[in-house]
Amino acid sequence: MPGEPVTREAVILGYRMLLGRDPENEDVIANALAAWPDLQSFGKALATCAEFGLRHGSNLHALPSLDAGSNLVETEADADTLALMAAKVGGYWTRAGETAPHWSVLTEERFLPHNIANNLEAFYAAGAWDAQVVEATLGRIGRSVGQFRHCVDYGCGVGRVTLQLARRFPQVTGLDISGPHLHLARETFRAAGLGHVTLTQVMPERLMPVESCDLWFSRIVLQHCPPPVTMNILRQAFRALETGGVAIFQLPVWLQGYQFDIASYLAGTPGADMEMHAIPQRAILELADWHGLVLRDLREDSFLIGRPGGALSNTFTFEKLR
Template sequence: MSLTRPPRPPRARPAAPMATPEDVRAAYRMILGREPESEAVVLRHLATQPTRADLRKRFVKSEEFGRFLKQIEAPRPAAAALPLAPDAVPVELHADGPRMAAMLERVGHHWARLGQEAPHWSVLAEDRFRPERIDQNRKAFYATGAEELELVRRLLARHGIDPASLPRCLDYGCGVGRATLAFAGLFPTVTGCDISQPHLDLAQREAEQQGIGNIRWHASTMLGPMPSGQWDLWFSRNVLQHNPPPVIGHLLRLAFAGLAPGGVAIFQLPTHRMDYAFAIDDHLARGGGQGTEQHMLPQREVFALAAAAGLEVLDVREEAQGGLPGPKLALSNIFVLRRPGLAQAAQAG
């Protein structure tokens, strides 16, 4: 009798994940550095039912990516670097009511769709946060909110501001509550504000599961992008650039107007791109389906809005921003602004 065991059958390998429309859009952004021309182009890429690996290989071997590699491998002239005083880019900043509503509606539709398809991944575009993997990585996802809380702590400490003096915090563009839940451990009252109801629903559910009861939720609309009343800290990061410049300006006006005496606004915003231009009618004529938009607001406009609202500028720091071109071609800033308190205002008067 033979004691040799029969060979085990080979284990079946798990099926390779198939590419999704959002994978195609991500490939355009991360590999080619641009948005797809249209939704029809996205569908053409999916017609052959490629896996994610197939899709990545297709983009990396494309002629367009080849041209990009030749550009970055070739010696770059000094003119390719962003000068200390770059020329202003053409940006239309003001819109009437109907066009403002149209732009806000487009932004809302896009993020509501992402909230249904890939809510956590739309906030942090890492494979581990995709819908099929988020259950085992949800704890890690929400743990990243501590980074935003630490940033706020350090910026306030840098200017000698006690967080206890800022009891009401508003997290604008809160998504699924990544930072909002962390803020709830420091500020007595926190409001999470977002234009996507699916994102807000998940954020509220997570807060309930964690037993956090000091958060209010506000769904942004054209008439009410932010709740009524005042707040002591207004925070927004990696959010504003997904809105056209006139919308960014509109949101900042509302944010600044809602700051209570002594209140602080901490927000991040791209302020220059060498390849950027924006015209409202051209933007609206292109229609939706362009993927996640990336915009900017000139720094001078931020300062003008702050001055008009009577705010003082405490800090402007440059920050690397993944959604923008290389640091030599674009700028992103973190701003720290404050409304003078009653005592300060009396002294100034």
């Protein structure tokens, strides 16, 4: 955030998130504290350094051309088909939770099962940035954390971000389709003594098992669901959102060469691998409008690292007015 001073903890977290490693030594940390006046300048320095370019590729933040064509995407399905698609996707994440739960959330080598013991603290520390995004986003639309009672973290996994949200909101619900992920999350919250967190498994026939909330958050989750499943999740989330509530979520809205039709999808091998999907921006805006939500903030984000110019991801912030 502009003007916010650089701290030792911020330097370590910045190195971990952007470069995938810790600073070499205390001298490097001290030099960063002396060199950069605020977090914005420090973050820009890391994001433009040679090591970052080698790690993530050149031209990272290039956007698709304004004359890019449209994706043909089928976004609606009947209840049985929705449940079938959700079950296929859920099968993948259940298997991932059984074999490499932390790596399936953040796909870095240090979070693989044989490395996670030495990097568990860094894994959970990375969730602090997501919570900062929530705080900053609320600030941009004239709201504050203290105005919200019940926060839902959709696709909570092992609780990486949920843990940080639990330090800011009086009631937090983590939702995930993977039982093994939720098992680890429960152990984490039990050890932390956080009794105001509820963890609930999403089921294929009930994709949003929360009746009411006033803040709904999801990042790097919905992109792994087939478009009709994501649209159903959003539809139920918008219904559950109380008047005055806010939804903050990230979704790819364009992928080069992407299209989706249900018949072709089901004829393939759904759920065999981690999937990546996109939903046209127009469909999301129309769904939100239908449910009485007004767009308050829209950001082009960089959550599709490694696809410069070939993908567009948006972070949406809606407020429910009726």
